[in-house]
Amino acid sequence: MIKGDTEIYGVIGFPVKHSLSPVFQNEAFRSEGINAVYVAFEVKPEDFEEAIRGLRALNIKGVNVTLPYKEAVLKYADITSNDVKVISSANTLKFTSEGIEAYNTDWMGFLRSIKEHTDIKGKNVLVLGAGGASRAILFALQREEANIYLWNRTKSKAQQIAPLFGATVVDMPEDVIHEVDVIVNTTSVGLNENDPPLFNYEKIDEKHVVFDVIYKETELLKTAKLRGAKAIDGLDMLVYQGAESFKIWTGKEPPIKVMKKSVQGI
Ligand SMILES: NC(=O)c1ccc[n+]([C@@H]2O[C@H](COP(=O)([O-])OP(=O)(O)OC[C@H]3O[C@@H](n4cnc5c(N)ncnc54)[C@H](OP(=O)(O)O)[C@@H]3O)[C@@H](O)[C@H]2O)c1
Structure with a gap:
């Protein structure tokens, strides 16, 4: 039951009404018997600064940060972990008496998910895209000492970030498709059914592991x-990035099975 002492968490983004985070985070609180609630805060860009200050003033305990604010939010952080500095993006804030702590759990979510399917240590990996999700994934891949190829529609953006993660920029995904073991799409291409393909997908073969950051097929x-x-x-x-946020906020082990079950078939 929501009472006077119920703690409030949430996700801040624009748009954010479609977010699955409230579904699995509330299930996690419920299953662990934590007196907390998780809501979606849809905030327009012109109101973002006011919203961040307001969250703190209202004694909100923590939020996830999603598109388009993962980079803009860094300016308000008092304490940032090293991964946030390298990735230049945060997806988790914790409000404490010391200030706003910023974390990035996207790379952890990616690593945990892909490791359940393949060992990527030392593998050849092609990353498509050079935005925020890409930088988090590049960080994870670099930690695993993968040999990274990077392609982006806007090549200059790939060239800008590649040296930070030891990646080699390619002109076309097809240039390295037969050399790589893993292909990771970090772009939003595929969200809409009529999106034109990023490359000729018929070039994929049975030796490939293909990971898409988009939640659907x-x-x-x-x-x-x-x-x-x-x-x-x-x-x-x-779910795994959210589970890491849950751990940061509550200090408790997240109930992964419960969280996963709550979003199945949604
Ligand atoms: N599963 C998860 O937990 C998770 C976590 C984080 C993000 N995501 C998803 O990842 C996606 C990207 O998020 P982001 O934060 O990285 O966004 P972002 O920073 O805006 O980057 C977008 C990337 O997509 C590329 N792109 C967009 N439209 C394209 C098109 N028509 N053709 C080719 N490339 C295109 C952009 O290329 P240019 O540089 O050329 O514009 C850029 O590389 C979103 O769909 C987000 O929901 C999922």
């Missing part, structure tokens, strides 16, 4: 499956 994943490759969507990554 995209055209990329459908073709990968049809061609005998292992196809992994972004739903587990989402």
